[in-house]
Amino acid sequence: MCIAIxxxxxSLENNKAKVDFSGNTVMVNVGLVEPKIGQYVLVHAGxxxxxxxKDKAEELISIFAELEEPYKA
Amino acid sequence: MKIxxxxxxxxxxxxxxxxxxxxxxFSNEILDRMEDAAVLDIKGRTACSTDTFVVTPLVFPGGDxxxxxxxGTVNDLLMMGAxxxxxxxxxxxxxxxxxxxxxxxxxxxxxxxxxxxxxxIAGDTKxxxxxxxxxxxxxxxxxxPEGRSISASGCRPGDKIILSGxxxxxxxxxxxARMDIGNDICSDCACLSEVTGALFDAGITVRTMxxxxxxxxxxxLNEVASTSGTGMKIYEKDIPVNLEVRGFCDILGLDPLYMGxxxxxxxxxxxxxxxxxxxxxxKTAKGRDAAVIGEVVQGKGVSLVTDLGGIRVLDVLYGExxxxxx
Amino acid sequence: xTDISEVIKYLKDYKGRPLKxxxxxGTHTAAIFKSGIRSMIxxxxxxxSGPGCPVCVTPASFIxxxxxxxxxxxxxxxxxxxxxxxxxxxxxxxxxxxxGARAELMYSPMEAVEKARANPDKTYVVAAVGFxxxxxxxxxxxxxxxxxxxxxxxxxxxxxxxxxALTWIxxxxxxxxxxxxxxxxxxxxxxxxxxxxxxxxHKPFVIAGFEAEHxxxxxxxxxxxxxxxxxxxxNLYENAVRTEGNIKALKxxxxxxxxxxAMWRGLGTIEDSGLYLREEPPVGLYDGGSRxxxxxxxxPRGCRCGDVIVGRINPDECPMFAGQCSPGNPFGPCMVSAExxxxxxxxxxx
Numbered sequence: 001m002c003i004a005i006x007x008x009x010x011s012l013e014n015n016k017a018k019v020d021f022s023g024n025t026v027m028v029n030v031g032l033v034e035p036k037i038g039q040y041v042l043v044h045a046g047x048x049x050x051x052x053x054k055d056k057a058e059e060l061i062s063i064f065a066e067l068e069e070p071y072k073a
Numbered sequence: 074m075k076i077x078x079x080x081x082x083x084x085x086x087x088x089x090x091x092x093x094x095x096x097x098x099f100s101n102e103i104l105d106r107m108e109d110a111a112v113l114d115i116k117g118r119t120a121c122s123t124d125t126f127v128v129t130p131l132v133f134p135g136g137d138x139x140x141x142x143x144x145g146t147v148n149d150l151l152m153m154g155a156x157x158x159x160x161x162x163x164x165x166x167x168x169x170x171x172x173x174x175x176x177x178x179x180x181x182x183x184x185x186x187x188x189x190x191x192x193x194i195a196g197d198t199k200x201x202x203x204x205x206x207x208x209x210x211x212x213x214x215x216x217x218p219e220g221r222s223i224s225a226s227g228c229r230p231g232d233k234i235i236l237s238g239x240x241x242x243x244x245x246x247x248x249x250a251r252m253d254i255g256n257d258i259c260s261d262c263a264c265l266s267e268v269t270g271a272l273f274d275a276g277i278t279v280r281t282m283x284x285x286x287x288x289x290x291x292x293x294l295n296e297v298a299s300t301s302g303t304g305m306k307i308y309e310k311d312i313p314v315n316l317e318v319r320g321f322c323d324i325l326g327l328d329p330l331y332m333g334x335x336x337x338x339x340x341x342x343x344x345x346x347x348x349x350x351x352x353x354x355x356k357t358a359k360g361r362d363a364a365v366i367g368e369v370v371q372g373k374g375v376s377l378v379t380d381l382g383g384i385r386v387l388d389v390l391y392g393e394x395x396x397x398x399x
Numbered sequence: 400x401t402d403i404s405e406v407i408k409y410l411k412d413y414k415g416r417p418l419k420x421x422x423x424x425g426t427h428t429a430a431i432f433k434s435g436i437r438s439m440i441x442x443x444x445x446x447x448s449g450p451g452c453p454v455c456v457t458p459a460s461f462i463x464x465x466x467x468x469x470x471x472x473x474x475x476x477x478x479x480x481x482x483x484x485x486x487x488x489x490x491x492x493x494x495x496x497x498x499g500a501r502a503e504l505m506y507s508p509m510e511a512v513e514k515a516r517a518n519p520d521k522t523y524v525v526a527a528v529g530f531x532x533x534x535x536x537x538x539x540x541x542x543x544x545x546x547x548x549x550x551x552x553x554x555x556x557x558x559x560x561x562x563x564a565l566t567w568i569x570x571x572x573x574x575x576x577x578x579x580x581x582x583x584x585x586x587x588x589x590x591x592x593x594x595x596x597x598x599x600x601h602k603p604f605v606i607a608g609f610e611a612e613h614x615x616x617x618x619x620x621x622x623x624x625x626x627x628x629x630x631x632x633x634n635l636y637e638n639a640v641r642t643e644g645n646i647k648a649l650k651x652x653x654x655x656x657x658x659x660x661a662m663w664r665g666l667g668t669i670e671d672s673g674l675y676l677r678e679e680p681p682v683g684l685y686d687g688g689s690r691x692x693x694x695x696x697x698x699p700r701g702c703r704c705g706d707v708i709v710g711r712i713n714p715d716e717c718p719m720f721a722g723q724c725s726p727g728n729p730f731g732p733c734m735v736s737a738e739x740x741x742x743x744x745x746x747x748x749x
Contacts, residue, residue, distance in 0.1 A: 002426055002532040002583035003326040022320025025255040029509055031539050032648045042586065042639050043324075045479075045529075045536040046507020049648060050586050050639045059638040060403075060612050066635070067401050067616055068623060070409040252506055325506070326480075328433075381407070381611050383435025388746045391726035 004044035006052050009035045076170040081200025098183035103194040111194040118217045120155035125210040135259030139182030144264050146213035147189045151269045152282045154223040155215035161195040163210040167203025189264045225300040227280035232369040233347035235340045238362040241318045241332035263336030267357040275353035281341040289331040291387040294375045305375045307367030331390045406619045413441040424581035425452035432747045434611030447710040450564050453528050454481050454736040456663040457557040458695035462487030468524040469500035477505040478526040485732040508540040515552045527556040532583045535648035538655040553687030562592045563672035569600040577621035580606040582636045589644025593632040601630040608636040662693040665708030704731035714744035
């Protein structure tokens with residue numbers, strides 16, 4: 001299920017954060033995570049559900065690095 | 074001050090409204106005669122389109138319902154290769170509509186008409202019960218120059234498809250206002266006369282043109298493909314969508330291919346003329362981000378080649394394209 | 400170590416035994432179509448959609464309950480867009496809007512509390528559908544409501560958990576060879592819950608993100624595991640999924656919700672697969688009557704919604720598909736819900 005996308009934390013106040021998604025800002029509840037300003041959080045239904053450590057490019061590189069080669073048993 | 078039922082009754086309040094607002098902003102030789110109908114002398118093939126505008130909010134970044142009424146109507150005529158000349162407008166006002174807002178919208182409509190080179194030659198106003206809304210109905214007329222024949226049935230396999238700019242701006246702008254998402258997205262509401270003019274001036278054989286409105290690019294291409302009995306193949310990597318609109322779509326689970334614009338068109342031109350056509354469009358203010366996005370092929374339906382080389386079939390929009398959670 | 404083009408080539412050229420891989424996430428169903436992944440892999444690798452659309456597995460009585468509130472004076476129903484077109488016994492919420500129902504779209508359940516506070520003369524009822532990913536968001540909203548003493552909010556829940564459904568599939572559909580695990584559910588639950596399933600049923604369970612590259616990598620990993628006789632849990636979405644999941648989210652969900660039996664359209668009632676608001680006040684006061692919403696509309700003869708939901712057949716194998724059942728005239732939620740398999744197949748059919 002579940003659309004969730006990463007956005008950048010721009011500011012924090014109590015359990016809310018202003019999160020930027022390519023120029024769109026949304027107030028997000030961060031009660032489930034402990035983000036820092038500048039970090040990326042995964043946001044679903046107005047709530048941050050996780051902090052993302054890597055950006056997309058880095059992440060895909062590390063995923064493919066872990067896959068075994070096609071013709072190796 | 075607000076609109077009341079008295080403004081629609083034909084009495085003193087109506088007359089004052091006509092004089093202070095509509096009469097003030099809409100004035101030309103035909104309208105000023107104040108007859109029951111405009112009398113025109115039209116010869117030759119003439120395009121005629123009608124549209125009704127019900128957008129809310131009435132005023133949005135990049136435009137308002139008045140400007141939209143002109144651009145939407147004029148664009149429909151331009152898509153047939155016509156030269157828009159006349160426009161009519163009927164205002165249905167709900168009780169409670171702010172008169173300052175009405176004036177602003179009327180002024181905007183008049184200004185857009187002037188920029189588009191069209192005269193407002195007939196109009197009507199009505200007041201109904203409600204909560205301050207406004208709906209505008211228009212009819213547009215424009216002559217089609219001799220020898221020009223542009224139609225949705227005109228495109229042929231081998232033609233290339235040009236898209237005049239970024240997808241989804243208008244729809245994203247309107248939804249942003251309603252969903253409390255902060256951004257700088259503006260409606261792309263605009264007349265496309267400079268773009269169509271550039272194609273004709275460059276001598277391009279334009280087979281088909283359509284503005285990319287409700288239902289988005291995917292819907293429009295399906296309609297054209299179906300009418301012309303062809304298929305279409307477009308390439309994800311070539312389709313322009315600006316970053317902010319894409320971010321907006323990602324948040325709400327929307328697809329830019331199904332989001333409406335109000336100032337973009339697609340044109341099908343012979344393959345060998347595509348580069349020249351693209352260059353001509355790119356020189357215009359509203360066509361700077363134009364791109365060749367694909368080609369017309371034998372067969373039917375519309376397919377998209379994804380960034381990784383996969384094939385995705387694109388059907389028309391079903392339902393409303395509502396923001397999703399899943 | 401390999402790269403995307405090698406992975407694509409391998410999957411395209413695959414000539415091993417025919418395999419059936421199941422995903423149980425509506426967002427994966429949509430992502431697979433959006434990226435055209437089926438066109439990039441061998442026909443011998445069949446991708447099946449399982450019960451991953453929470454709207455599709457929810458019986459009609461839930462819609463009817465929500466519709467009842469929407470038609471009630473001084474009540475406003477708040478819902479995600481997915482729910483608006485799904486048919487209940489007297490039509491969908493969208494149909495009822497035309498008859499005076501007050502149903503508004505929400506982006507986040509937190510809005511319910513904000514609106515309720517701003518409009519104390521109305522009661523806001525949330526159509527609280529979802530899986531483990533969304534449960535914590537509803538929990539946060541309830542916590543906010545309690546802490547601010549906002550009482551004019553209710554939740555009608557149709558919350559379900561994925562692992563019991565996966566267990567049901569493993570028991571009842573033994574011909575599924577491997578599972579693409581839901582990425583965002585796993586953000587909350589972590590990768591641990593899949594371990595017992597992989598061990599008991601000896602199938603690979605691999606967690607995927609939602610980009611085409613994520614999904615292709617996972618399909619590749621599952622195929623390689625099967626070829627090598629392995630049956631492991633692997634997390635290929637480590638950027639978002641930790642082994643232990645999101646502890647805070649799990650804790651707050653447990654604080655406000657308790658497991659109970661839930662009716663899954665197509666699968667039947669599964670014990671401990673639903674989440675219900677705890678009954679003790681003040682939490683229980685926020686429940687809009689979520690228990691026992693098990694009745695479903697009688698689907699017409701020939702409709703194979705249930706078989707589609709569990710992945711026994713593809714949507715285009717249902718006799719009603721694209722004939723009597725289409726998005727404009729849907730018989731069941733699978734055709735209408737944005738992430739229902741039938742609706743997605745219809746919009747992408749050749």
